[in-house]
Amino acid sequence: MRNSFPARGERVCGGAVDTQALGEEMGAALEAGDLVVLEGPLGAGKTTFTQGIAKGMGVKGRVTSPTFVIARQHASLSGGPALVHVDAYRLGSDLGELDALDLDTDLEDAVVVAEWGGGLVEQLADSYIHVSLDRHTHSATEARIISWRVVGGM
Template sequence: MIDLHVTEAKPSDAPALLRIIHTAFGARPPLDPPGTALQETLGSIEAAVEAYGGLLARVDDLPAGAILFAEDGGWLALRRVSVHPRFQHRGVATAMVGCAEEVAETRGMDGVRLVARAELPSTLAFWWHRGYVELARRGPEVDVVKRLPVEVIAPSAGDTRAVGERLAGLLRAGDLVLLTGELGAGKTTLTQGIGAGLRVRGDVTSPTFVIARGHQSLAGGPSLVHVDAYRLGGVPELDDLDLDTSLDESVTVVEWGEGLAEGLAEDRLDVVLTRSLGDPAGGVLEGWPGGAADEGAGGGTETRRIRIVPAGRRWVDVPLRAALGAPPT
């Protein structure tokens, strides 16, 4: 058992950060053209931490990992991601990246980005495994990005529908949305908002006994395919619905789709709805419509917390936070 701690770096940590960066990058195989990490100095590290911050990881109180931050157009940029060779393969890099994403969320940023090298396939695999995607290549340099989840508070059923309507403004044919949440969490209500935003024909209701229901657009846009996977026994039964035939022309929303429908498309939105009684922790979102509050068993206002997790290249350039009106974290 190791004692691993990750803390936000201070300028006084510059000597430890510099040693880790020089040792880690110095142990890499030769690259063409060579990287610039070994050109870092105590002064450059201090200035970077002073300006944007960074992370220092310690294992058994020994300096083990380092990341420097920068900010780039609303994104948190990671620089000099490095783990001392002595402490590699102990989860240090994973812990630091998780903390970096938390920092980006706390700062209200859209996502995390960095530049990796194509000559280091194991490094690229590390990022792909954590949900990062390739944005572009410039010679040996690979732009790697991850758009962060967006979380909004819906104090009422009307607000939940409003989230769906705003979400519909971002959707296009071929998009897949997977909804997860307990019974009564608001999955169908959110889908009703998506249907309203897409201007589809017919009332959007729970398709539990039909399993899948299609709604054609009244405005020349994509149709909505609404699926309830609650009663499906597994992936083979989902395949029997033959959703692939309509996926490219429709927006497909699958309730209870977690663990079943991810294989339908590499790009998707995973939406997790949770509910709680009492006052909403995050307050009413500015500019959102009101509406009668949902009443829970205890008679209090039933608040929905809606967490939208983008997956895949499709969502990298989509301003989810701004479009959904999510307040800064």
Template structure:
């Protein structure tokens, strides 16, 4: 877990740092309340991956593809909030692009796990203390890729706390 400053730029910067460890085939599931910073975080991922933008909320189009400007993987940005279930997710045919892209799904928990055996869940929460201008970010890796010792070290570096908390418990 890491506290990120309230400013949108802090959340975007965390996304840029995470982009450095992402590769084609990665599935990132974003959870958090409305206004917690999911799209802002994804904007940072897009900047870090060097994709064509701007990265905006795909709420009304449900999924948006941002091709790489550097020859890396595209960013597939999904907003699963309005999806009625797995059947509607299947209609998007994300399986066709998940292996070649970095797929980020806002509101995707409980729906998108079928897309990849390995996934990273990023929970963004606003601090409950109104005097504390911070967001809490928790990373939870699932599958061999994210649970490996090397990836755990890489994620600690992303969070800026090499001696920080045990990510398995975050």
């Protein structure tokens, strides 16, 4: 990840627009080989955040939850890295399933964003960006607290 985005931070996002805007900021700083691990309960905004990342990266296609397909690949519109959006919840404990998906790109040449990836997909890279989406603190509103930190040496 480029230095244009802080390695650690926290922001209160008032709703989907703010969540996508923060994702877009991060997406503009991501580089090939980056791994983003998203954690948070159902409805916390993981896919919404990924939509922002996709916009910041300038990739093709509509970003939707990969729940039923496990992973979706979005090619770059400008020669940058592809975005691989993964639902790690369905991978169980076997990362071999990710390799078996026959993605059209080498994961080292893409940005991988994994929903529900904690405790599993970190094995894909020496360092990664951990993003936590907390909606429980503001459960009466659409607001959520999004915090992130780089783990390892990016």
